[in-house]
Amino acid sequence: MTAPLLVVQDLCRTYRSRGWMGRGFVTRAVDGVSFQVMPGETLGLVGESGSGKSTTGRLVMGLEEPDAGRVVFAGTDLTALSPAARKPFRRRMQIVFQDPYAALNPRMRVGDFVEEPLVVHGLGGGAAQRREEVAGLFRTVGLDPAFMRRFPHEFSGGQRQRIGIARAIALQPEFLVADEPITALDVSIQAQIVNLFQDLQERMGLALLFIAHDLSMVRYLCNRVAVMLKGRIVEAGPTEAVFNDARHPYTRALLSAVPIPDPLRERGRRRIVFDAGGYAFPPDAALREVGGGHLVLQGAST
Structure with missing residues (x-):
């Protein structure tokens, strides 16, 4: 069997802040997260705002340091490396951010922005060769x-996201984190960006961690x-297994909130209510297999 490209083991990240009257607050943003991504696979990471999805993506990329746990890429534990030793791996792992307006430097021409990774890593030859390569990247993502x-500022949101994708693939990475890349876009543009990810994945053999709120897009794109x-x-597995046979009450609540494009069925459908704020994990909760690689977080007696 092919070895996983990315292995995340027991990743943890806690934030501490000081609030009103000196009271301290502790937020466990990521609490023992583990998963694998195979070469060429797309793993969708879903959940409501504040569930820890984006923080997980940033920890995987090394943009933040975990309090505990490991990120193993192509057999190398990245969390054990110094920043200098990680540099070769940054060519192989890239990220597309959520906000296409904030992701671009407003003072840089977009061609220079896409070319910058090539300059930093000493790739692409001379200036003329790099510009030609950048032109090819623009064509690849559907831009003139x-x-x-x-x-x-001269581009629309969808065009800016395409520019961000062009920069992310400039170094021909093997793995890409897409951190809610369609959230800030119109519905029609969302479909174009998702199709672009699919095309790039087939063309480059990319493995993809796709972080999103839109469950319909996740079902369409992710393995x-x-x-x-x-x-x-709280639940993980093959996409169709999770969507067709959700076991955790939170997953069922998320799926019940997805609108159905049929007025009659939508009118008579019952939403499942889940109180996330009042929910407490069982003390012995662990991901347990319920069949075919389908995992559910539950206590031993559940």
């Missing part, structure tokens, strides 16, 4: 190379899905 001399609640994965 004539746009390379423009500034970010497997993991559902996060309060910093923990």
Whole structure:
């Protein structure tokens, strides 16, 4: 069997802050998260806002340091490496951020922005060769190379996200984190960006960690899905297994909130209510297999 490209083991991240009257607050944003991503696979990471999805993506990329746990990429434990030793791996792992407006430097021409990773890593040859490569990247993501001399404010949200994707694939990575890349876009543009990810995955053999709220898009794009609640994965497995036979009450509540494009069925459908704020994990809760790689967080007696 093919070895996993990415292995995340017991990843934890806690934030501490000081509030009103000196009171301290502790937030366990990521609490013992473990998963694997195979070469060429797309894993969808879903959950409500504040569940820890984006923090998990940032920890995987090394943009934040975990309090505990390991991130193993291609057999190498990245959490044990110094920042300098991680640099070669940054060529192989890239990220597309959620907000296409904030992700671009407003003072840089977009061609320079996409070219920057090539300069930093000493790739692409001379300046003329790099510009030609950047032009090819623009064509790959569906943009006219004539746009390379423009500034970010001259583009729409969908075009800016395409520019961010072009920068992310400039180093020809093996693994890509897409951190809610369609949330800030119109519905029609969302479909175009998802199709672009599919095309790039087929063309480059990318493995993808796709973080999203839109469960319909996750079902369309992802081979497997993991559902996060309060910093923990509560259910994971093949996409169709999770969608067709959800076992955790939180997963069922999320799926019941997905609208159905049929007015008659939608009108008579019952929403499942789940009190996430009042929910407490069983003390002995662990991910247990219920069949075919389908895992559910439950206590031993459940």
